[in-house]
Amino acid sequence: MANVPEDLHYSKDHEWLRVEGDVAVIGITDYAQNSLGDVVYVELPKPGEKFEAHESFGSVESVKAVSEIFTPVSGEVVEVNESLSDEPEKVNEDPYGAGWMIRMRMNNPGEVDSLLSSVEYEEFTSAETE
Amino acid sequence: MATPQLKQTPLNAAHRRMGARMVDFGGWDMPVQYPYGTIEEHLRTRTHAGLFDVSHMGEIDVRGRDAIAFVNRVTSNDASKLVDGQAQYSALTTPEGTVVDDLLVYRFAEDHLLLVVNASTTPKDWEWIRSHKQDEAVELKNMSAEYCQLALQGPDALRILQTLTDLPLSEIKYYHFREGAVDGVPSIVSRTGYTGEDGFEVYAAAERAEQLWDRILEAGRFGETDGVMPCGLAARNTLRLESAMALYGNDIDETTTLLEANLGWICKLGKGVFIGREALARQKEEGVKRRLVGFEVTERGIARDHQDVLVNGERVGQVTSGSPAPYLKKNIGLAYVPVEFAGAGQEIQIDVRGRAVGAQIVPTPFYKREKKQSAGSHQPSAKTQ
Structure with missing residues (x-):
């Protein structure tokens, strides 16, 4: 069973979001990394780039496949996890910790309310698996 | 729209029990990877042994x-x-x-x-x-439905399989086979494979597939860190690509000639009449205009199937197989390019979703195993002259 921490917010594109004041830390979920398989490459934006909600901000690649990653909310990238360029496997090993991808200053922290809770995300993924 | 019924090999239930992720592969419900993951499966085949269900053949x-x-x-x-x-x-x-x-x-x-x-x-x-x-x-x-086919590949393949058969496996030369019992099951044991490793392909009656699968895993001490590992289609693909073996539907098909695919060594133009002989003889005389080549990505990025190949900004060809190479730890691929750009050392670029990523044409195979013993003759690989 995939790990779904209670204190995070989730998108239907399988990203997670942690609120730290007006900054959102964003990564992909345990379910997503498990579906992808061994992550071998992560492409991320540069600090300063601005995104709308649900916009593609990069990609994550396994041996077999390429997946785009989407912003759950709108904002400006303030930091990216540079260590993933040398150690993309962190996305598999610790998707909610060392495998984080970007930190974004949110335009409107209220947008977080439209995301799924851990319970809702768990229901969503179990429906998708069936 | 109704989902078409996928075909199953006799090992379908065994794969599911082992937690394999199943995918539709050309109409077959096949394991793409087991819980260990493609990289681990690939590396285990290179260093010890991997077991593949290829009963769909x-x-x-x-x-x-x-x-x-x-x-x-x-x-x-x-x-x-x-x-x-x-x-x-x-x-x-x-x-x-x-x-x-x-x-x-x-x-x-x-x-x-x-x-x-x-x-x-x-x-x-x-x-x-x-x-x-x-x-x-x-x-x-x-006879496709009557047979199962299991491929045991890797440097430990011979030792593992030998514990289940009296056939003198070391005497079977590369691209030769014998008939005999494997764990008591009448089988064809062939020293062939699609991984670039030494190994065997075992053909037997479909209803004995699970017995052979289980017994080979057991004999290969599946579960130990140096034991055999079941491998899915994803590892089978990366293993064959490192060895630059052509994949039908990707690197060769009804739009590519054997000569363009560097398979001139299986075109015996002098043997007499065969379908396609005249066309191939003509093309051999005139020379091919494009050729299948191997390349290594030299910048950050992974080339994938169907991406365009660029030379000086111009689209000159297409990637037919592109992937990370888990053993070589490089990003590699095969592509058709015009012969004037087909030489080793040629700088090319791959259009990776709109980004031009640098790559270089290299000799193939990308990976060649060190032969411990004389294992016979030719290996089916896309060779760069």
Whole structure:
């Protein structure tokens, strides 16, 4: 069973979001990394780039496949996890910790309310698996 | 829209029990990877052993006085050169010299050959072969559903399989086979494979598949860090790509000729008439305009199937297979490019979703195992001259 921490917010594109004041830390979920398989490459934006909600901000690649990653909310990238360029496997090993991808200053922290809770995300993924 | 019913190999339930992720592969419900993951499966095959269910492959039995003459007319390699107990890499060719399918031809006797063809092309191949039979005295039988096929590949393959059979495996040369019992199951044991490693492919009755699968895993101490590991189609693909073996449907198909695919070594133009011979002879004389080459990505990025190849900003060709190479730890691929850009060392770029990523053409195979013992002759690989 995939790990779904209670204190995070989730998108239907399988990203997670942690609120730290007006900054959102964003990564992909345990379910997503498990579906992808061994992550071998992560492409991320540069600090300063601005995104709308649900916009593609990069990609994550396994041996077999390429997946785009989407912003759950709108904002400006303030930091990216540079260590993933040398150690993309962190996305598999610790998707909610060392495998984080970007930190974004949110335009409107209220947008977080439209995301799924851990319970809702768990229901969503179990429906998708069936 | 109704989901078409996927075909299953006799090991379908076993894969599911082991937690494999199943995918639709050319109409077959096949394991793409097991819980260990593609990289681990790939590395284990290179360093110890990997076990693959390839029961989806098709088997076409050819019997009769004209078996060799008939097969020689529909395939490009020279089946008359085979001796009993020998196998040969070959191709079914169109009149244009392009590829209906690539296959293995096994010779059991002068009047008995077995053609092993790709899974998704089996119905097409069967129709093609049947419809091209003229007045030859041969009986054709599609045996695909009767056989299972397990591939045990890697440096430990021989040692593991030897614990289950009295056949003297070390005496079977590369691209040769013997018939005998494996764990008591009547089998064809062939020293062939699609990984670039030493290893064996075992053919047996479909209903004995689970027994063989379980016993080989047990004999190979599956679960130990240096034991055998079941491997899915994703690892099978990366292993064959590191060895630069062509994949039908990607690197070769009915739009590519054997010569363009560097498979001139299976075009025996002097053997007599076969379908596609004239076209191939003409192309050989005129020279090919494009060629399948191997490349390594030299910048950050992974080339994928169907991406365009650029030279000086111009689109000159297409990637037919592109992937990370887990053992080589590089990003590699095969692509068709015009011959003027096909030389090793040529700088190219790959259009990776709108980003031009640098790459360089390199000699193939990308990976070649160190041979501990003489294992025989030619390896079916896309060679760069």
